[in-house]
Amino acid sequence: MPTNDTGPTNDPGSLIRELQEALGASNVLHEPEDLVVYEYDATIERSLPDVVVFPATAEDVAAAVRLAVKYDLPVVPRGSGTGLSGGAVPIKGGILIVMTRMNRILEIDADNRVAVVQPGVINLHLQNALAEYGLLYAPDPSSQRVCTIGGNIANNSGGPHTLAHGSTVNHILGLEVVLPDGRIVRLGGRVPDAPGVDLRGLFVGSEGTLGIVTEATLRLVRQAPATRTLLAIFDSVAAASEAVSTVIRRGVIPVAMEMLDQEIIRIVEPRIHAGYPLDAGAVLLIEVEGVPDGVAADSAVVEQACRDTGAREVRSADEAEERERLWEGRKAAIGAIGGAAPAFYLLDGVVPRTKLPEVMTQVLELCREYGFACGNVFHAGDGNLHPNIMFDPTIPGATERVLELGGAIMRACVDAGGSVTGEHGIGLEKRSYMEWVFSEADLDAQRSVREAFGPADRFNPCKVLPGGHGCASGHASEVMQHLGAGSYV
Amino acid sequence: MTASASADLGALRDVLKAAVAPGSERDVERYDIDGATPGAAFEPGNREDLATLVRLADEHGLAVVPQGARTSLALGRPLAGYDLAVDLGGLRQTVEYVPDDLTVTVEAGRRLGALQAELREHGQYLPIDVPPNDDVTIGGLLATARPGFWRGHLPAARDLILGIEVCLPTGGTVRSGGRVVKNVTGYDLHRLHTGALGAFGVIVEATFKVAPYPEASRTLVAKAPNLEAATALALRTWDASPVLRALTVLTSSAARLAGLEAAPQVLVELAGAKRAIDRSATDLASIAPFVDAPAGAWGALRRAQGDSERTVVRAGVAPTATRTLLERIDQAGGTGWTNIAPGAVVAILPEPTAEAIESLRSEAERLGGFLQVESAPAELRRQVAPSPGDTVLVEALRDRFDAKRTINRGRWGAVL
Numbered sequence: 001m002p003t004n005d006t007g008p009t010n011d012p013g014s015l016i017r018e019l020q021e022a023l024g025a026s027n028v029l030h031e032p033e034d035l036v037v038y039e040y041d042a043t044i045e046r047s048l049p050d051v052v053v054f055p056a057t058a059e060d061v062a063a064a065v066r067l068a069v070k071y072d073l074p075v076v077p078r079g080s081g082t083g084l085s086g087g088a089v090p091i092k093g094g095i096l097i098v099m100t101r102m103n104r105i106l107e108i109d110a111d112n113r114v115a116v117v118q119p120g121v122i123n124l125h126l127q128n129a130l131a132e133y134g135l136l137y138a139p140d141p142s143s144q145r146v147c148t149i150g151g152n153i154a155n156n157s158g159g160p161h162t163l164a165h166g167s168t169v170n171h172i173l174g175l176e177v178v179l180p181d182g183r184i185v186r187l188g189g190r191v192p193d194a195p196g197v198d199l200r201g202l203f204v205g206s207e208g209t210l211g212i213v214t215e216a217t218l219r220l221v222r223q224a225p226a227t228r229t230l231l232a233i234f235d236s237v238a239a240a241s242e243a244v245s246t247v248i249r250r251g252v253i254p255v256a257m258e259m260l261d262q263e264i265i266r267i268v269e270p271r272i273h274a275g276y277p278l279d280a281g282a283v284l285l286i287e288v289e290g291v292p293d294g295v296a297a298d299s300a301v302v303e304q305a306c307r308d309t310g311a312r313e314v315r316s317a318d319e320a321e322e323r324e325r326l327w328e329g330r331k332a333a334i335g336a337i338g339g340a341a342p343a344f345y346l347l348d349g350v351v352p353r354t355k356l357p358e359v360m361t362q363v364l365e366l367c368r369e370y371g372f373a374c375g376n377v378f379h380a381g382d383g384n385l386h387p388n389i390m391f392d393p394t395i396p397g398a399t400e401r402v403l404e405l406g407g408a409i410m411r412a413c414v415d416a417g418g419s420v421t422g423e424h425g426i427g428l429e430k431r432s433y434m435e436w437v438f439s440e441a442d443l444d445a446q447r448s449v450r451e452a453f454g455p456a457d458r459f460n461p462c463k464v465l466p467g468g469h470g471c472a473s474g475h476a477s478e479v480m481q482h483l484g485a486g487s488y489v
Numbered sequence: 490m491t492a493s494a495s496a497d498l499g500a501l502r503d504v505l506k507a508a509v510a511p512g513s514e515r516d517v518e519r520y521d522i523d524g525a526t527p528g529a530a531f532e533p534g535n536r537e538d539l540a541t542l543v544r545l546a547d548e549h550g551l552a553v554v555p556q557g558a559r560t561s562l563a564l565g566r567p568l569a570g571y572d573l574a575v576d577l578g579g580l581r582q583t584v585e586y587v588p589d590d591l592t593v594t595v596e597a598g599r600r601l602g603a604l605q606a607e608l609r610e611h612g613q614y615l616p617i618d619v620p621p622n623d624d625v626t627i628g629g630l631l632a633t634a635r636p637g638f639w640r641g642h643l644p645a646a647r648d649l650i651l652g653i654e655v656c657l658p659t660g661g662t663v664r665s666g667g668r669v670v671k672n673v674t675g676y677d678l679h680r681l682h683t684g685a686l687g688a689f690g691v692i693v694e695a696t697f698k699v700a701p702y703p704e705a706s707r708t709l710v711a712k713a714p715n716l717e718a719a720t721a722l723a724l725r726t727w728d729a730s731p732v733l734r735a736l737t738v739l740t741s742s743a744a745r746l747a748g749l750e751a752a753p754q755v756l757v758e759l760a761g762a763k764r765a766i767d768r769s770a771t772d773l774a775s776i777a778p779f780v781d782a783p784a785g786a787w788g789a790l791r792r793a794q795g796d797s798e799r800t801v802v803r804a805g806v807a808p809t810a811t812r813t814l815l816e817r818i819d820q821a822g823g824t825g826w827t828n829i830a831p832g833a834v835v836a837i838l839p840e841p842t843a844e845a846i847e848s849l850r851s852e853a854e855r856l857g858g859f860l861q862v863e864s865a866p867a868e869l870r871r872q873v874a875p876s877p878g879d880t881v882l883v884e885a886l887r888d889r890f891d892a893k894r895t896i897n898r899g900r901w902g903a904v905l
Contacts, residue, residue: 111724112807112832156673167671169680170648185879191805191832192645193636195861196878197688197886197901201647201680205673224731245589251612251701253591290731291772294765350669352590382671383590422671430674437674438664445663445890446676452885464675 012050015071019053019095022063027054027101038078038096042143045086045428049076049096056101058176058184058214065212066182068095074461075180077208079120079151082143084346085427087155087207091462092470097212099150105129106215113220114173114190119150119213126218135220138165141423142331150213156205158423160330161287163381164255165221167423169204176215177203180454190217202449207425208460210453224289227255228299229323231315232284232306233277237261237364237376239310240282241356244380246305247286248353252298256287257381258330264375264388267333267340274329275315284311284380285330287323333377334388341373341390345402349410351418353383362412363387370405384422385413411436431466498528498572501549505529505573508545509538513579520574522554522562523867532576536662536693539580543691543895544660546573552898553658555691557598557626561633563797563864565686567871569899575691577628584694585668588613592651592668594696597628614702616643620863621795622788628692634684635795635863636803638735638758638787641830646683649697653679655690658895668696681886687897688883688905689890703760706734707770710782711755716740716819719753720812722777723829726757727808729776730769734760735787735828738815742824746793747786755779756786790826793837800841800865802849804834806858814852821845832858841865843872876902 012030019028029035029052040046050073055061068075074094081088090096103120110133117126123144126137140159141147147157153175158167165171174188188200203210234240237259244257260268260283265276276283284306288298303314317323337344351359360376367374367389378386387409391398410420410433420426420433434443446465450456462471506514506529515530528551533539546553552570556562557577577598584594588611595604601615602623608614618637619630631653634646652666655678665678682689713719719738727736735758745751757779759766773779794801804814811827811834818825818836825836834853838845850860850873862873887894887905894905 109807111809114807156677158671158673162671166644166648167673169677170644179882183881185882187879189805189857189859190807191858193634193640193684193803193805193831193833194859194878196876197685197883198634198647198680198683199878199882201683202677204680205677222728222731248591248701249589251704253701290761291765291768293768294732294762297762297764350671352587352592352669354587354589379671383669384671417667418669419667419672419674421673422669423673425673426675434675437667441661442663442665442675445657445665445678448889449676449678449681449886452882452889 015067016051018067019051019064022067023053023055023060027056028052038098039089041081041083041086041088043084043086043089043429045089045091047089047091048093049090050093052096052098054098054101058178061097061178061212061214062182062184064095064097065178065180068458069182074457075459077150077154077212077460079148080122080146082147083151083155083427084348084424085421085429087425087427087460087463089428091428099148099212102214108133110135113222115218115220117149117216117218119148119153119216121149123147123149123152130220134223136223137218138171138221139168142334149216153204153213153216154206154208155423155425158379158382158384160256160258160379162379163257164253169201171219172200172204172216173219174217175200175203175213177211177213179211180458184214188217207427207464209450209464211459226292226295227287227289227323228295229317229326230286230299230302231275231326232286232311233280233313234282234284234311236281237360238357240284241360241380243284243306243309243311244356245354246309247302250301250305252288252301254286254288254298254302254381256285258285259283259376259378259380260330260333261376263373264333264377267375268329268336271336271339272329272332274325276329285326330377337375337388337390342392342394344391345389345406347385347387347389347406347409348421348424349385349413349418350422351383351385351413351416353381355416355418356380356383359385359412359416363409366405366408366412370401372402372405379422382422383418426464428463431462431464434466501551502529505531505542505545508541510534513538515574515576517574520556520576522571523567525568525571527554527574528572530574530576532579534579536580536656539575539691539693540656540660540662542573542575543656543658547658547893547895550893551895553896555628555687555896557629558600558624560621560625560795560797561629561635563870564633564635565870565900566902567867567899568897569903577626580693583607591670591699592696593699594668594694595627596694597626597692599627601625601627601630608699609702612702613699615649615697616700617646617649618791621792627695631683631692631695632685632687636831636833637791638737638828640828640833642733642735647680650679650683650695651698652696653682653692654694655682656693657690658891658893662693666696670698686900688887688901691896705763705766706758706760706784707766708782708784708786709757709759709770709773709779710749711777711779712750713753713755716753716816717812719755720815720827723755723827724808725776726755726773727829729772730759732759732761732765732769734758736830738811738827738829740815740819740825743790743826746824747789749782749786756782758787793824794835794863797864800838800869801863802836802838802846802860803863804849804853804858804860806832806834806853806856808832810856810858813856814849817849817852841869843869846873880904
């Protein structure tokens with residue numbers, strides 16, 4: 001690690017000047033009215049950065065990091081700010097490095113199925129650019145219209161198609177990153193399985209605590225020649241959950257198996273008109289792809305499995321427009337909830353697929369017990385739950401109870417052999433839950449990793465691991481300290 | 490290589506022997522590596538004994554080499570110390586298998602073949618093919634992460650791993666990940682351990698995502714006039730079929746090794762639903778005269794790649810750049826093949842020299858890729874073995890997990 005010859009300095013004016021010299025004055029924000037825009041992400045956590053910078057190159061990022069070292073300030077990376085665990089909130093202030101200016105697709109090598117991009121590229125923009133080559137980048141988080149590739153890498157993001165294609169880490173060949181000491185290094189390469197320790201695999205999903213991605217080399221896949229989307233309608237979540245296991249048991253892995261429960265259907269259908277029956281207990285959206293004959297064979301298995309487990313109707317669509325309409329309800333669900341309740345708390349937990357019926361029953365019982373409406377729209381094929389607890393934060397005590405309920409649901413996931421996040425990350429939100437999943441020795445090993453990359457309080461302090469100097473001690477206090485009336489949770 | 494604590498080893502052996510279950514000690518002659526025999530060898534029958542052995546070794550400065558099927562010991566640099574062989578064969582249980590969850594948790598010493606047989610009873614498999622064959626252990630295949638023919642079409646070990654338990658030199662065990670198929674809780678240390686050659690601990694247990702065993706598979710082959718034409722055909726084939734499980738260009742000598750006509754060949758494996766395979770085979774027949782070939786061709790190539798008596802290198806370059814390397818290998822009298830999707834060029838070199846390997850590596854690097862020596866005599870590996878990547882980071886990690894370099898000392902080089 002480079003040492004700071006002169007020791008930390010606390011003069012904010014000289015920090016601003018040095019950042020302006022390094023990155024250009026227009027790429028440095030420091031006025032309070034500018035900083036306030038960057039005090040939160042898609043959670044309720046709020047904390048002002050000391051300064052916000054917009055680098056254009058890896059060298060800019062490295063310069064900002066070196067200044068953070070010099071002034072002994074934290075560094076927090078940020079993409080579009082769509083994170084759902086508080087990962088981009090500068091909880092201890094410091095330099096917020098916003099990567100949205102580094103938004104160029106540097107190369108699409110269609111013949112070798114590789115793309116090289118800057119981290120600020122929007123996921124959907126990349127997908128659109130790849131479409132003309134008949135290629136796609138498989139990770140497709142629901143926020144793909146706004147989220148960045150860099151943010152996806154930080155969180156090892158998933159999406160509906162993770163079931164067949166895997167999460168982000170399975171699609172990253174190489175990274176250029178700036179480390180906490182300001183060094184620019186490359187991890188991985190343009191082809192897989194390079195000799196050496198797989199630091200690339202470790203870095204993906206590290207939530208901005210080990211460094212900042214400044215360039216990513218992505219593995220692309222060819223679009224399937226045929227795709228079919230099926231909508232299976234069930235009377236209950238339990239029956240739909242059983243259908244998910246039955247499909248898998250019969251040897252078919254669809255590319256997606258998404259569930260919407262009755263509460264969500266009743267919110268989504270009047271707004272989106274996707275064709276979901278309002279009296280359904282749950283619907284499953286299932287997608288299969290491949291050569292046309294294979295799609296026909298797999299679809300037949302899926303349809304029969306759904307009927308055998310109680311589906312009262314199974315619809316299917318082959319044409320893009322028709323398929324898109326079936327998907328529209330799923331993709332718009334979260335937004336629709338926002339229009340149906342004053343506030344809602346979107347949870348992310350994961351359980352073994354076979355435990356879905358049991359845990360879903362628990363989730364609904366817990367919500368009833370706590371007196372909150374709860375809609376579930378989630379990646380059933382992966383056992384990745386997303387309960388959305390709806391509430392009115394202006395009612396005294398409601399937010400506290402919602403947070404308590406969220407904790408109880410996470411606990412149920414862990415007790416069922418699952419974990420506290422399948423794709424949203426730990427961030428600030430779930431640090432204190434880490435102790436439910438890991439022993440102190442396990443957490444010490446993770447702390448060792450963090451220390452090997454640099455001082456633990458330099459990059460995204462108070463994220464991922466519990467404890468830490470000056471970090472709040474528990475979930476409730478971390479969440480509550482920045483909660484305001486009417487906040488979106 | 491020397492035993493690092495040989496003077497004391499006699500007494501230490503008794504200490505080790507007394508600390509674990511009776512009957513765990515093994516004949517050291519069975520554990521020779523590169524001509525060196527360890528001072529002691531044990532096959533612990535449980536995790537506690539494994540942890541005890543590793544901890545005591547660390548305390549007393551012994552160099553430990555964990556081993557399973559002993560099929561990839563010629564990967565990496567020659568050892569810088571070898572006092573204690575720890576055979577993981579005693580830890581070979583399936584810990585948990587839930588077919589409906591598509592997950593399986595196994596101990597490190599379990600053989601891949603035994604695991605596949607168990608999974609097959611439920612119509613599933615771990616979609617990994619590694620050289621030389623399914624005798625490899627789970628711990629070994631993870632620690633070495635050697636890709637096979639299915640790489641690029643199916644997920645690799647580093648993609649399929651969901652969680653891990655490792656034994657640290659300090660004697661404790663630590664876990665990362667979990668037993669669910671989608672999980673971003675904490676750092677993915679299980680990916681760090683995959684391919685790390687034991688640098689950060691001894692793998693004790695791992696959880697994988699498994700897959701349905703395909704309804705059918707079919708091997709096809711098409712002859713080409715030369716490697717340029719064969720590579721071009723393979724690239725077209727890559728685009729033409731979504732049910733590929735392997736796609737390989739063979740030099741004439743590799744084709745002979747695979748039991749095929751000695752000519753440049755494109756060898757293809759399709760796997761999936763039978764209707765999809767039949768349709769895909771028809772599609773491929775329209776672009777080249779593909780004919781059915783014996784599935785045993787793959788096994789022959791896999792065994793050759795995993796034969797640690799041979800000098801085998803694996804390069805990685807962009808798929809479209811593989812022809813250059815393959816032609817060069819062929820012209821030098823080597824036996825080679827290209828797995829198109831991952832851009833992996835494998836070569837068995839007849840009369841290897843450090844200069845020849847370095848020259849091939851330079852060419853791979855000029856093409857934007859890398860070269861790894863998968864097996865070679867110790868002296869050759871000493872001269873040309875690969876670097877571990879960013880040495881500063883790897884050393885910082887190694888300092889925290891194995892400060893005394895107890896495990897596989899020297900396999901990543903002198904400092905590591």
